[in-house]
Amino acid sequence: DAGVTQSPTHLIKTRGQQVTLRCSPKSGHDTVSWYQQALGQGPQFIFQYYEEEERQRGNFPDRFSGHQFPNYSSELNVNALLLGDSALYLCASSLSSSGNTIYFGEGSWLTVV
């Protein structure tokens, strides 16, 4: 049973560029959430997708956007990258009917230079 898979694992971008990160949830899970984890900090909630719609959003600007596909996989897009966007981006999957048992992927390390 595959867990949560994310790609790419590492990437380097230049300020002002755009990036797309991808996530496949754990088998059978229908809800995908994205978190940003800066060095030395706990993960911060960006947003959550369920039934291909954004359900909840954290305190992140509109430069952060996402999408969920019919197979429940998801993308996180960040436009106009800033140095401060450098972080580990984590995808978390869960099953909407089973509450708050949430599993994380290994993350995508983004460095903005």
Place this chain on the structure above:
Amino acid sequence: QKEVEQDPGPLSVPEGAIVSLNCTYSNSAFQYFMWYRQYSRKGPELLMYTYSSGNKEDGRFTAQVDKSSKYISLFIRDSQPSDSATYLCAMSPLYGGATNKLIFGTGTLLAVQP
């Protein structure tokens, strides 16, 4: 004031010691409490999950929740060098038919010395 406070450590203990990790929180709406273990440059791994107040045990790990004090703890018995990692507490409000966002502490870095 942050919603969830966690001592960042680092905490260094000898192998075999009992480890106590703690978090306090301010939002009385939190009902679900979780502990995650995160190895360096890896994603968080769910260790323990508790609902409301009380204790839960799983092998060498015990999670305690005291909602009256807004205080949660994770105890690790017979600690091993392989337990060396960052431990993150996380919590969320009442489940309402959907997965709620998690609010994390900053994490406590634990080092178990052989």
